[in-house]
Amino acid sequence: MSKRYVSVNDFSGAVTEEVKWYTDQVLEQVKDVIVETATEGRDKLKVEGGFANRSGKYRKGWSVTYDETRYSLKAIVHNKLYQLTHLLESGHAKVLWGRVTGEDVQGFPHISKVNDEVQEKLIEEIGRRINDL
Numbered sequence: 001m002s003k004r005y006v007s008v009n010d011f012s013g014a015v016t017e018e019v020k021w022y023t024d025q026v027l028e029q030v031k032d033v034i035v036e037t038a039t040e041g042r043d044k045l046k047v048e049g050g051f052a053n054r055s056g057k058y059r060k061g062w063s064v065t066y067d068e069t070r071y072s073l074k075a076i077v078h079n080k081l082y083q084l085t086h087l088l089e090s091g092h093a094k095v096l097w098g099r100v101t102g103e104d105v106q107g108f109p110h111i112s113k114v115n116d117e118v119q120e121k122l123i124e125e126i127g128r129r130i131n132d133l
Contacts, residue, residue: 012055029129031073033122038064040076041118058084
């Protein structure tokens, strides 16, 4: 931001321009950070939970969907096999030959761990980038 001298009559217009410029810069930085962290979260989910050695559809099914409006960007990391994500994350009742055996299959909480890490990184990175402006 450069120094510029403004007359009293043009002061409100100059302040409005500077606030608009700053808002646009912050919005651009926040959107960049959201895209970066969503991609990182997707990549982490492809290897978390002991699924790194497998080449199945679950591991490959992670993707990111973006919903963008004028002043916001929402990134959703999801798996194409959404039913399986819940079963693997939470565990489920064991079924043999169409009947529930009364035993439970252990869950592998891998999504919540990555979600917490990515949210913390997102907050830290947004704060860092805004302070650098």
